[in-house]
Amino acid sequence: MLDRFDPAELSENVRSRFYIGGQWVSPRTDARLDLISPLTEQVQFSVPAAAPEDMDAAVSAASEAFENGPWPRLTPAERARYLIAMGQEVEKRLDLFKRVWTAQVGVVNGFSGMISGLIPHYFTYFAGLAETYPFEEDRPTPGGRARVIREPVGVCALILPWNSPLILLVAKLCPALLAGCTVVAKPSPETPLDALILAECADAVGLPPGVFNVVPADREAGDHLICDRRIDKVSFTGSTAAGRHIGAVCADRVARYSLELGGKSAAIICEDADLAAAIPAVTPVSMPFSGQICFAQTRMLVPERRKDEVVDAYRAAVESIKVGDPWEDDVGMGPLAMRRQQDRVFDYLDIGRKEGARIVTGGGRGAFNSGFFVQPTIFDGVTPDMRIAQEEIFGPVVSIIAYRDEEEAIRIANDSNFGLSGTVFTPDLERGENIARRVRTGNISVNGLQLDPSVPFGGFKQSGLGREGGPEGLEAYLEIKSIYLPA
Structure with a gap:
């Protein structure tokens, strides 16, 4: 069992201050952010909430560091050494990061361990790009040559969600720092602790003042x-x-921006799929973290001829998931992160019933007297036009949608305002890749979802703009300058 989290483990800095200009500074007001336990529904801790004046101070520090500090003027290799050192500090604290995550939003031990294990690799991967990425290159011109330079975009605001606060911050911060940018990070009011602990890592390695600033705040201060x-x-x-x-x-002030937004991803079970392999592979990614993750495969597209077979196998797999206390090792699904998420999911369960879909399993909160629980739920008899098939629920709810042939499966997969993730299950890898090429989504895997820091992640359509990860993630923090030179 994962050791439970005690707020007393945190330093006084994390508990009561912001990280601005390389210093731990006291807040300008008495405003607080209450952290509600998803398991007990009680306030378990609170931290200061940044006011607009605190935000102004953080932006001033980041602006000063960019305009006059050493950071943008270091070589990429010099900045990479800081990344390596920060990654080592993060690795020392991985156990704390995992427990903080569970305490704030109820992520189960297995999922937190899998995702947290990726985090140090972001630091080493982007540090490695310092040696291979072409920050400068010369090109011949009729009048001589041009030097194409990729420079840092400047001061960056990194705005984080509540569901996976550390890995999403790291996926933004590492390329921003390597590029030479300075940063103001605004974690979600529900999950402020991860970014503050990461600030301790930056402080420990002597990151220059103002390069990384952390100010937890509500949405008004974020605006x-x-x-x-x-x-x-x-x-x-x-x-x-x-x-x-x-x-x-x-857009109004022509500032650069990148967006990683929602998803309604499809898992396509092909006619020739081996269900003994496909169902164990799709189940963990159809409702990961109680379905509160952007890449969740929440539409399962199944061939009509095999629908009953797939439904029975998937129901058995879902019903084997133990729902309960996320601190316990054998628990596969904990509560939702907060009451508004629980209310949202219950609203969609009612919508699905009214639309004529049939609940195969789940549909309630289970035998829990407290905690924001929703049972893992499967809807059958879903048509592509239903709201539960079109709208992101962000909870443990999967819609089974039948298709007649491969062409219809691809049409249904693409019948969405979103295009973030997806999976295809077939023993024929050539067939799987051909289907994957035709699905309009930013990321799609054959026979099991994969994630890696070296591969760009992001979406088509309303799933966002831009990419994180890979060289493409670094390019999001660079501007291009061309200097023409004579022969």
Whole structure:
């Protein structure tokens, strides 16, 4: 069993201050962010909430560090050494990071261990790009030559969601730092601790003052941040509605922005799929973290001829998931992160019933007297036009949709405003890749979902703009300058 989290483990800095300009500073107001336990529904801890004045101070520190500090003027190799050192500090704290994650939003031990294990690799991967990425290159011109230089975009606001706060911050921070940018990170009010502990890592390795600033805040203070004209780029992960707002604000002042938004991803079970292999592979990624993850495979497309067979096998797999206390090792699904998520999911369960879909299993909160629990739920008899097949529920709810042939499966998979992830299950890898090429989504895997820091992640359509991971993730934090030189 994972040791439970005690707020007393945290330093006084994390508990009571912001990290601004390389210093732990006291808040300007008495405002607090209450962290509600998803298991007990009680306040378990609180931290200061940044006011607009705190945001202004953080942006000032980041702006000063970019304009006059050493960071943008270091070589990529010099910045990479800081990344390596930060990654080592993170690795020392991985156990704490995992327990903080569970305490804040109820992620189970198995999932937190799998995702947290990826985090140090982001630091080493982006540090490695310092040696291989062409930050400068010469090109011949009729009048001589041109030197193409990739420079840091400037001061960046990194705005984080509540569901996977550390890995999503690291996926933004590592390329931003390697590029030479300075950063203001605004973690979600529900999950502020991860970014503050990461600030301790930055402090421990002597990152220059103002390069990385952390100010937990509510959405109003976050809006103040994105409107600040000193912010050159906003990187946001979260809801499509919030992404539209951020995009509009940035477009108004022609600031750079990238958005990683929602998903309604399809898992396509092909006619020739081996269910003994496919069902164990798709089950963990159809409802990971109680379905509160952007890449969840929440539409399962199955051939009509095999639908009953697939439903029976998938129901058995889902019903074998133990729901309960996320601190226990054998628990596969904990509570949802907060009451508003629980209410949202129950609303969609009612919508699905009214639309005529049939609940195969789940549909309630289970035998729990407290905690934001929702049983893992499967809907059968779902048609592609139903709201439960079109809208992101962000809970442990999967829709089974039957198709007649491969062409219809691809049409259904593409019948969505989203295009973030997907999977195809078939023993014929050539067939699987051909299907994957035709699905309009940013990421799709054959016979099991994969994630890797070296591969770009992001979406088509309303799933966002831009990519994180890989060289493409670094390019999101660079501007291109061309200097023409005589022969």
